[in-house]
Amino acid sequence: MSSTNDIVLSTIELTKNFGGLQAVNGVSLDIERGSIKAIIGPNGSGKTTFFNLITGVFPPSSGRIYFEGQDITRLSMHDRTRRGISRSYQITNIFPYQTTFENIRLAAQGCSGARVNFLGMLKKAGTYTEFHEKVLEIAAIVGLDPTRLYIPAALIPHAEQRKLEIAMALATEPRLLLLDEPAAGMAVEEIPEVIDAILRVKRSYGDRLTLLVVEHKMDIVMSLSEEIFVLSEGKMIAKGPPKEIQENEQVLTAYLGDTDEKLA
Ligand SMILES: Nc1ncnc2c1ncn2[C@@H]1O[C@H](COP(=O)(O)OP(=O)(O)OP(=O)(O)O)[C@@H](O)[C@H]1O
Ligand SMILES: [Mg+2]
Numbered sequence: 001m002s003s004t005n006d007i008v009l010s011t012i013e014l015t016k017n018f019g020g021l022q023a024v025n026g027v028s029l030d031i032e033r034g035s036i037k038a039i040i041g042p043n044g045s046g047k048t049t050f051f052n053l054i055t056g057v058f059p060p061s062s063g064r065i066y067f068e069g070q071d072i073t074r075l076s077m078h079d080r081t082r083r084g085i086s087r088s089y090q091i092t093n094i095f096p097y098q099t100t101f102e103n104i105r106l107a108a109q110g111c112s113g114a115r116v117n118f119l120g121m122l123k124k125a126g127t128y129t130e131f132h133e134k135v136l137e138i139a140a141i142v143g144l145d146p147t148r149l150y151i152p153a154a155l156i157p158h159a160e161q162r163k164l165e166i167a168m169a170l171a172t173e174p175r176l177l178l179l180d181e182p183a184a185g186m187a188v189e190e191i192p193e194v195i196d197a198i199l200r201v202k203r204s205y206g207d208r209l210t211l212l213v214v215e216h217k218m219d220i221v222m223s224l225s226e227e228i229f230v231l232s233e234g235k236m237i238a239k240g241p242p243k244e245i246q247e248n249e250q251v252l253t254a255y256l257g258d259t260d261e262k263l264a
Helices: 047-055 077-083 100-110 127-142 158-170 188-208 218-222 242-246 249-256
Strands: 007-018 021-032 036-040 062-067 085-088 176-180 210-214 227-232 235-240
Touching (some): 007 047, 047 085, 047 210, 085 158, 100 158, 127 158, 127 188, 188 210
Parallel strands (some): 176 210
């Protein structure tokens, strides 16, 4: 087995079939602690499905997943979050009527074991203040506009909402953070803001946090990741540093088959 102390996540021949479709097909990879890596691939190549397998949305058809040396292949989503795996979603997933602050606080509270009783009051006295500092700290790390923290999340700009989602994922204190197309739906000029936010997160947490980012636009991951894994039709067709991937013939061919995509 390839898991060692330095490997945070390890998948072995991970496979997911939906009927006759092999959405993820025999993917084996290792992610080192404290690294920032990316998975790219054309539309429908299995990127989100791979994340769904890691976070336990559904079980794999075959293969195994190890997190920090432990086999988590059959654990529930909740157990995986408790162990330190968190994610953001490709489609914005926030509580729109809650304030930005409240969205992060609820995420922090959700993982702390504090519960809300039938009156909607917190049983645990002092919980609000307990999370207050933590929320502000995380908001600052991802670069949320402090003047917009107390308005409903639905009313903040889309780029801020994407950063809010990263903040919510961080609030669960993960050691592995999976970001699914963090720049999805963004105007080109907003993209550097999200890249900066991710790089700031990485700097702030250092080796305590490992990041795996899914993107299907090569140019975004180029500035972000140390190593890139390329999926095509569920299979890993290449892996390597950004420069190598950019010049890889097989990758080029996979992307050229996808009319929506352009290489950077
Ligand atoms: N729950 C599901 N049930 C059936 N088929 C699914 C399911 N989830 C994904 N698929 C199929 O699996 C394949 C891979 O989908 P997936 O969403 O993982 O791709 P992706 O690489 O994330 O694509 P995109 O870049 O468009 O987000 C697609 O053909 C998709 O239609
Ligand atoms: Mg996807």
